[in-house]
Amino acid sequence: MHLSAAEGLPVRHAVPALRAALDEHGAAVLAAPPGTGKTTLVPLALAGLALAQGQGAPPAPGKVLVLEPRRLAARAAARRMAWLLGERPGGRVGVTVRGETRPGSRVEVVTTGVVLQRLQSDPELDGVGTVILDECHERHLDADTALAFLLDVRAALRPDLRVVAASATAETAPWSRLLGGAPVVETAAALHPVETVWAPPPRPLPPPHGMRVDPGFLAHVAATARRALAERDGDVLCFLPGVGEIARVAGLLSGAPAEVLQIHGQAPGCVQDEVLAPASRRRIVLATSVAESSLTVPGVRAVVDSGLAREPRTDHARGLGSLTTVRASRATADQRAGRAGREAPGTVYRCWTQAEHDRLPARPRPEIELADLAGFALQAACWGDPGASGLALLDPPPPAAMDAARGVLHALGALRDGRATDRGRRLARVGLHPRLARALLDGAPRVGARDAAQIVALLSEPPPRAAGDDLTAVWRALRGRSRPADPHAARWRDEAARLRRSLPAQGGAPPSRSDDHAAGVVVALAFPERVARARRGSGYLMASGTGAELADGSALAGARPGWLAVAAADRPAGAASARVRQAVVIDEEVARSAAAPLVETAEEVVWRDGDVAARRVERLGAIELEARPLRDPDPGLVRAALLDGVRAEGLGLLRWTPGAVALRERLAFLRGALGEPWPAVDDAALLERAPEWLAGARRRADLAKVDVAGLLRGLLPWDLAKRLEEYAPERVEVPSGSRIRVDYSGERPVLAVKVQELFGWDAAPRLAGGRVPLVVHLLSPAGRPAAVTADLASFWREGYRAVRAELRGRYPRHPWPEDPASAVATKRTGRASGS
Template sequence: MPFNPLTIDLPVREIIPAVREHLAAQNTLIVNAPPGAGKSTLLPLAILDEAWLSGQKIIMLEPRRLAAKTIAERLAQLLGEEVGQTVGYRIRFETRISEQTRIEVITEGILTRMIHSDRALTGVGIVIFDEFHERSIHADVAMALSREAQHTLRPDLRILVMSATLDMPQLTSLLKAPVAQSMGRQYPIDTIYTGEADDRMLPEMTARVVQQAAKEREGDILVFLPGENDIRKVEMLLRKQLRGFQIHPLFGMLPFGKQYAAIMPDRNGRRKVVLATSIAETSLTIEGVSVVVDTGFGKTSRFDPKSGLSRLETVRISKDAADQRAGRAGRLGPGTAYRMWSKTTQERMAPHRTPEILEADLASLVLDMAQWGIMDIRSLTWLNPPPRAALQYATEMLHQLQALENGRITAHGQKMHALPCHPRIAHMLLKAEESNQTALASDIAAILEERDPLDRNAGIDINLRIEALRRYRKEQGQGKRFGKIEKVARSYRLLFSIAADNGTFDEYETGVLLTHCYPERIAYARPGNNAQFQLANGKYASAGHRDDLAHEPWLAIAHLHAGGEDNPGRIFLASPLNPRDLAPLVKQQESYTWDVNDGELTASLDTRIGSIVLQSKPLPAPDEKHRVPAISEAIKHEGEHLLDFNEEVTQWQNRVLSLRKWRPQEAWPDVSTPTLLMTNANWLKPLLFAIEHPDDLMQLELLPILGKFLDAEKLARIEVLAPLGINLPDGAPMELEYQPNGLPPKLEIRLQDILGWEQHPHVDGGDMTVELHLLTPDLKPITTVSDISTFWNGNYRVIKRQLEVVFPGINWER
């Protein structure tokens, strides 16, 4: 008897008839349903036998591997089958499908590769984007390419977008699609704010809140922490402090067996505590959970186009992520959410998470689009267009890796694209194949892609990791730390049909292979600066003074922290280099420099590797045609001091960047100072022809120049959503001070001027609270207020008594 999804008691079944009707009539639909409604479980099965599908496949995208596997298993279970029959899954390095598979649950990057191999997605009837609110870069790219296929080749291809926390008006407008909404069955959640958490003491404070929750509430506890290190510390504390509980970590790098143990009920009926990263925010139902403890922090990878590096940062989560996390407590019954922050902080949190495409390394995206034949990437219909500066950096890097030539993909680039890894790794593997070093390169690639298997005391030499990996293979897997790395290395060996090499190797060859991966991170020891190195990209980085590689003259650096404006980066993984091996990279070129002190244009003939100058000879009388490019290059590095980024300009930047943070779906431009400097040739070049002296740059009025970044519609919207100021009850205007990083704007104001206020001021259409910095009559700070009603009913009573004594001439009654 065929499976009938309408017999399953999940809230989403109420909209199944509407979903079927919509998809029969049009090719795009949005489903909005809260966590636990059953959209991932029932909707794929509900449309499996629709006439328009006519035997074609359903492809469902999941943001994480664990979710893809568990959902596939649940769907197969409902059909009474094994995974790999009607329902299968494909994740990186693991596939369970067959000829009879009609529903494939896949991780997001796999769909992009499917489209590249078959632009029409032949045999696919619908693509389902599950948990789309997470807005990973893979999901955004897959969406852009799927819509391109839908518009040009496959108007019959259906797209179904499913989520719990999306900005529906913006999404429906862009996709021109209707919404089928399920109200779900979310049980009531009691929210408890425990006060501010100190991120320096986060594990200890989290353990205390978990113990409090264990005493005050029944049921299993789900704890959200930023990353694995925090999870391990809390795990260690709770194993000592919390008796009678099973403690389970849950993060992406954990073996699947342990991940499954975390999401399933304890076999002996014991209460459990699951310590999870954001992996547990969506898709997965963790049985038995009725309590959530949320630290309010998460990890995000942010790419800096100025340094060319991505950094994993711990950041405050957004309101929608906090709601998503709290909702995990109410999926199976009434629950409790302990939030490790204050109500004031809750008001200050950004409404929505920032889409990854706005902060990520875009090298793979640029290569994907080049393979597709798209040169103007921003011409596609994006929910958020990728930033120009990051695109520019990625394009330049791919030219350096020989993947692109004049913006078009090369034969070498096509080979790179065919490999399931970052373009840097792909380039290294292909170059290694030419020199018969693929076995070594596959070991290097696996180590670069996975977490460092050695502790920090091991030093920065990557060759120590390669030796340890080869010992692991020789000893036939004695020691679990290298199991994951060896699995990845084996997958690369299979791609190139080679055997493992467990013998000795030349550490200088490791260095050469790393230069293929990171040519801009070739590093030369700075004379007189022990353990400091200049990189080919012009940056500086340091190793520990006692490290074995600290005194090497040349290094190939693989992993490093970018460092700050005045501080060198920190090297984490590197290999020594033999200078003789660098001969092919040494180039002679004419260099033109604009002196930022006197405006003089000078020229030299340099022998160099990137920015590392090995020898320089002055050249006489440089041609003036090089002046503007030299000024532009100087602005890239010194523009913050050469251009007048005054308070008015900074406030305009902060207003635009705040809206970019608060409204990521509206494609506000990136006008941050690093991006403006990096891309100055695009917006400032026509004015540079008149520049003779550095003082001339300082005379440029930036505000009207930068104003051209906004079209007429956005010029009007910024005045409404992020106004320069607000009016007091008596009509007097007061300026707001907008903050970096999307923080709430500040208003410094005397307390007696707001005594008549009942409503707290907001911007961003009412979604962002203005932070009131209250002052005494003589302009000294009193307190900061984010909720004026709470203030009047609480702290004001104490403050009022003090003010009446110090300032008796003012009527402090409201």
């Protein structure tokens, strides 16, 4: 036994207080920084396998269940605890993850996904006495859900069940409140001092965009790793956002005076074992976030932090999900830095500036705010709380994301009237996203259990991007690879075997016409809204209504297939179309069959190309399959289409006679001058009344027959109609006897008339019941503007003299009296005295 290697860890001092808290309250929060032993020593101590002697404490009743957010961490924790006992996993300490079951008699380490399945089938957790939720601060969605379910179990079924929320951070108050005011037990940090070296790139580089990280930045990270190796003793642990970046930096470190290892969720078990074991030579370990808190990499004295992390992003409206590269939070940076001080004083090289560090978010966002919630919503519905409103969660699920998730589940037949159906429970038992579970259960009878299981296994853990975007070709290649040669192939075979075992016994598999047919059926069953048809010109249209493009160099682009079943796609920031990551070539028959719930026939009466178009249309989602003219469309639909046309193209579709235009201008003037009850006649107001005006119209040509002037007069009740001519006369009689039209098109009404016709007129009439003066535009005998006034008496006294001096020589045949106020108005030419 090697327990002496663990019983000296700092967490040993907290075990008595933790036991006392569990004895008294049944729940506790354990705050223990990385390296203190919370993951390995605490479970053994609570199970009575360590620290019991000499402390007079009996083991807690029942098995200790340890929940880890990742398979890699679960396996590593189980191996470490079994090693401390001088055993292998499967004895007193066991491990259960997807595809691997070796339950232990006293301690069992499981992933949160596994425990959710177990809780659904055995909510009382028979035989389990204590549950430790490790790394709860990481806020994984499955972990949050599992804790909520466990608290329900404690409240309703198992008040004796003990629950420990173990966090590597000091932010414990929210967890204590969630556990009903549970005591907080703290452990002093075991960390040695860690020096911070700010190591930004020598010149500014473009920030991450989607999944793309600038190659120049990765070269800088590799150079910083070489620098750390040269300046510090021991091993170097380098944090990068994903597998692709790890592979690129590993290539850049070729020839470094150290062994380069890569650790991530897809790494084979032998590599994981090598990373977690002491080494005889120096190493550079390139890791994703899996090494932040739940794994101890021995020998590390320096950490190189790229400062980048990956977060999920979900476009709920289009059914597209992807990962995006973001700046890591300050809490994450602290976790990473702490790995350098686990065993001795260390150094962290941060590839950014201190000023940038101060602007980082304090902590990462919880996954429940970012992820596709279909799986969560199904778990909650099977638990009996479809809205998740009664679950004890630190953060509630976003309403829009839950609505989208429930929509997906209803389409899959997993929910009915908000409750989980028998089919929904079957989907939940598969242990996959509900879409993939549906593809497995419905695909097996169509293409055979073996093919359905293999394709769904491929969808559940996508291959590296270098494998290409032709999913059928990737599938064929995997079938031909041996287990030892390719870790991804080995994991794929194991998962395919597990999924095939989960299927009910069926008869002989139907003959599959081709690999493309089998893969296309399964992919389309999983993602029916991503079935896509080629557009004229270029690109594709998915059933969801989103455009899609094949990537440059696509293996699918050569033949430009007419139809695709899209397995993976994302929508880059700012892009109009989605980008196809992986797809299968299919035909229309497969599209119609697999995406049958999206196929519908409807009478479509719409405004298109400037007129009403009436058709009977068959669609697969947004994809138009077939259309035929509709001879006798519903009048209500026709009216709605005409209304859409008028709203889209404006009231100019109606025939506006000069009289109708003038009447609208007069009414607009009165509305502006007097307000209610004079009716509004602006575009918005008239469009509101458009449905009344379009009765009987069936096409664009009918709009030209509408009596617009009559409709405008119809807006006036009888009392206003009587006052219209008085308040806003169409014409005004001037002293010469002429009846001049008033122009209401501007801000104020205007009377444009020749000077000679106004002699003897000292004031123009006021409109709108005397509230608005009529503006007079005085014209020359040729009809050109000579003066503007709203006060004729003042003009005759002060302005007329200048106009007379300028114009009488030019128009000598017209009268230009010296006293226009007393002269006789005329509309004829002729000499007059004083001219």
